[in-house]
Amino acid sequence: MDGPNPDFDRAVRAAVLTMPAARHLGFDITLLEPGLAEITQPHREELTQHDGFLQGGVLGSLADFAAGSAAATLLPVGWVTMTIDFTVKILAPARGSVVARGRVVKPGRTTTVAAADVVAVDGADEAFCATALVTLRNLKVG
Amino acid sequence: MDGPNPDFDRAVRAAVLTMPAARHLGFDITLLEPGLAEITQPHREELTQHDGFLQGGVLGSLADFAAGSAAATLLPVGWVTMTIDFTVKILAPARGSVVARGRVVKPGRTTTVAAADVVAVDGADEAFCATALVTLRNLKVG
Amino acid sequence: MDGPNPDFDRAVRAAVLTMPAARHLGFDITLLEPGLAEITQPHREELTQHDGFLQGGVLGSLADFAAGSAAATLLPVGWVTMTIDFTVKILAPARGSVVARGRVVKPGRTTTVAAADVVAVDGADEAFCATALVTLRNLKVG
Amino acid sequence: MDGPNPDFDRAVRAAVLTMPAARHLGFDITLLEPGLAEITQPHREELTQHDGFLQGGVLGSLADFAAGSAAATLLPVGWVTMTIDFTVKILAPARGSVVARGRVVKPGRTTTVAAADVVAVDGADEAFCATALVTLRNLKVG
Numbered sequence: 128m129d130g131p132n133p134d135f136d137r138a139v140r141a142a143v144l145t146m147p148a149a150r151h152l153g154f155d156i157t158l159l160e161p162g163l164a165e166i167t168q169p170h171r172e173e174l175t176q177h178d179g180f181l182q183g184g185v186l187g188s189l190a191d192f193a194a195g196s197a198a199a200t201l202l203p204v205g206w207v208t209m210t211i212d213f214t215v216k217i218l219a220p221a222r223g224s225v226v227a228r229g230r231v232v233k234p235g236r237t238t239t240v241a242a243a244d245v246v247a248v249d250g251a252d253e254a255f256c257a258t259a260l261v262t263l264r265n266l267k268v269g
Numbered sequence: 270m271d272g273p274n275p276d277f278d279r280a281v282r283a284a285v286l287t288m289p290a291a292r293h294l295g296f297d298i299t300l301l302e303p304g305l306a307e308i309t310q311p312h313r314e315e316l317t318q319h320d321g322f323l324q325g326g327v328l329g330s331l332a333d334f335a336a337g338s339a340a341a342t343l344l345p346v347g348w349v350t351m352t353i354d355f356t357v358k359i360l361a362p363a364r365g366s367v368v369a370r371g372r373v374v375k376p377g378r379t380t381t382v383a384a385a386d387v388v389a390v391d392g393a394d395e396a397f398c399a400t401a402l403v404t405l406r407n408l409k410v411g
Numbered sequence: 412m413d414g415p416n417p418d419f420d421r422a423v424r425a426a427v428l429t430m431p432a433a434r435h436l437g438f439d440i441t442l443l444e445p446g447l448a449e450i451t452q453p454h455r456e457e458l459t460q461h462d463g464f465l466q467g468g469v470l471g472s473l474a475d476f477a478a479g480s481a482a483a484t485l486l487p488v489g490w491v492t493m494t495i496d497f498t499v500k501i502l503a504p505a506r507g508s509v510v511a512r513g514r515v516v517k518p519g520r521t522t523t524v525a526a527a528d529v530v531a532v533d534g535a536d537e538a539f540c541a542t543a544l545v546t547l548r549n550l551k552v553g
Numbered sequence: 554m555d556g557p558n559p560d561f562d563r564a565v566r567a568a569v570l571t572m573p574a575a576r577h578l579g580f581d582i583t584l585l586e587p588g589l590a591e592i593t594q595p596h597r598e599e600l601t602q603h604d605g606f607l608q609g610g611v612l613g614s615l616a617d618f619a620a621g622s623a624a625a626t627l628l629p630v631g632w633v634t635m636t637i638d639f640t641v642k643i644l645a646p647a648r649g650s651v652v653a654r655g656r657v658v659k660p661g662r663t664t665t666v667a668a669a670d671v672v673a674v675d676g677a678d679e680a681f682c683a684t685a686l687v688t689l690r691n692l693k694v695g
Contacts, residue, residue: 182291400544
């Protein structure tokens with residue numbers, strides 16, 4: 128996959144990481160390639176439910192951000208994505224820091240379908256904790 | 270619908286509102302009846318994307334909390350719900366404070382299916398901005 | 412809700428009931444109003460899994476047809492809907508004839524979001540057996 | 554992945570292919586490995602919408618059957634799967650014969666999460682036309 132914006136890395140970081148809701152979670156974008164994105168969320172106690180596990184809605188938000196960032200890598204300059212639908216399956220409790228990996232499943236002119244997997248990371252071990260499918264609308268804003 | 274715990278109001282509030290992730294969003298539970306829950310999220314700039322609209326993952330989290338709270342009203346003492354799946358359709362941009370209304374679609378012994386609608390509230394006007402279906406596992410913890 | 416095609420009843424029946432896949436299931440459209448559709452599927456042994464219960468994919472197809480028919484009632488002349496996403500929750504085994512009731516959740520110019528509930532009918536009794544959310548693209552074909 | 558039933562191939566074929574709803578579609582199981590299943594649906598005019606494309610509900614049913622068959626490969630003797638939730642994204646129109654490939658995402662004692670991709674096959678070419686996530690309950694029947 129290859130998108131029309133060679134400067135996608137800068138564009139996606141600028142669009143995502145300046146969002147107040149992204150800063151409120153506190154993740155970083157740790158990989159961007161055409162059609163792919165990885166975000167890393169350090170452990171923060173304020174994102175947990177009880178007993179230190181990440182709350183399900185937080186896992187869903189991270190999956191949505193990873194899928195949306197992956198989708199955005201393939202867009203022309205001045206376009207953004209807007210989620211219209213996301214489905215998240217919680218597979219296991221997530222403790223500690225997590226990584227959400229998004230990938231474009233099907234690019235399109237007006238709509239993009241993407242997926243994301245979320246893993247909890249403990250040293251070299253990864254525990255698979257959520258998977259998601261996301262449909263996004265591509266919007267010209269610039 | 271009627272659950273086996275006459276003290277469900279206190280139990281659900283205690284389980285939900287003490288969660289760090291719930292306090293991080295900052296909503297309140299504004300209605301609880303058997304099979305129903307309403308949560309009210311005041312406007313907070315840190316939950317928005319750009320231009321003041323609530324970020325999609327936040328809408329999903331609120332829908333999930335409302336659906337889970339509704340499901341929890343029907344559980345026996347010492348049981349909690351855990352989301353295993355949620356699907357959210359974003360219907361319109363949401364600005365200002367929002368209300369998420371959860372309702373049990375199908376109660377069950379081991380699994381509950383619930384739904385939630387999210388509206389943005391501006392005085393007496395409500396704008397329908399998201400709808401969700403949620404599957405939850407019922408877990409005995411007490 | 413009110414659509415721009417006063418002749419929607421004839422248009423939706425013509426679009427849906429002439430589909431080979433609709434005839435293969437063998438349902439009828441038993442109600443159409445702006446934003447609403449009901450389809451009735453008589454019991455047929457060839458749609459069951461084992462023990463006479465309707466197979467889950469069949470319940471999903473009926474929900475999709477009901478949601479799509481409801482969406483189509485609000486379209487202009489010469490437009491059709493095309494499902495881009497559907498989520499189905501199977502709530503209980505369905506035996507005998509079933510009725511799928513679709514309703515538009517959010518109409519739109521390019522996209523419609525609809526829902527459907529499926530009940531198994533036994534005389535005056537109805538058993539709620541599936542619920543679905545469906546996103547459809549509105550397409551001009553005429 | 555490896556399941557507790559060494560005779561899974563025979564068991565899954567017997568459970569799936571004897572279903573009236575499976576015979577009504579007319580597909581065959583063309584691969585079964587632990588955690589994986591592939592079903593092949595030859596073109597049949599009665600499964601199409603208009604213009605010869607497969608109807609969306611049919612794509613959903615094939616994805617559900619593929620995911621369920623993959624899940625069933627990991628079950629003990631005398632257990633079956635029952636779909637409780639499926640989400641299907643239709644990615645492109647499907648013409649001709651299609652192959653649905655299911656894989657287990659997360660096995661579990663009481664619940665399995667699986668995924669499926671559906672491709673339309675034209676000689677050596679494959680066109681990706683649908684992707685699905687499916688949650689299944691594992692049930693002891695034998």
